[in-house]
Amino acid sequence: MKTLDPSLQAHLDDGTTTLAWCWRISRADAVTFGFTDHDRTLAFDGTGFEPESGLTASEVRSGSDLSVDAQDAEGVLTSDRITETDILDGRWDNAEVEVWRVNWADTGQRVLMRRGAIGQIRRGRLAFVAEVRSLAHVLG
Secondary structure (H helix, E strand, C coil): CCCCCHHHHHHHHHCCCCEEEEEEEECCCCCEEEEECCCCCEEECCEEEECCCCCEECCCECCCCCCCCEEEEEEECCCCCCCHHHHHCCCCCCCEEEEEEEECCCCCCEEEEEEEEEEEEEECCCEEEEEEEEHHHHCC
């Protein structure tokens, strides 16, 4: 169970929320990217989370058989920040991922929902699907 900052808990209890998802992805080459599903750039902890990345996330898949929890991040290859060349060259392989739930009206109100790493990436002509594995994958 997550412990929430009291101000974020009060915001959630209010009933009318201003929430967005933010993804911070840090590649092995020390390049960090921020993406959000909000319609404007959000910023916290030194990272700008840019909108219109075409990035969306699936529900988390988990099993009772000790398998690694996973989630898919789907995107369109229209962003100049996620290129087909970088995917093919393996620059995104095992990149660290943080998934945040953020009050876009006050980004100080946020909670880290999960941490993981990019696993398998499947790509099509115009889009990609990246598997985001939980940290348990390092134990397996």
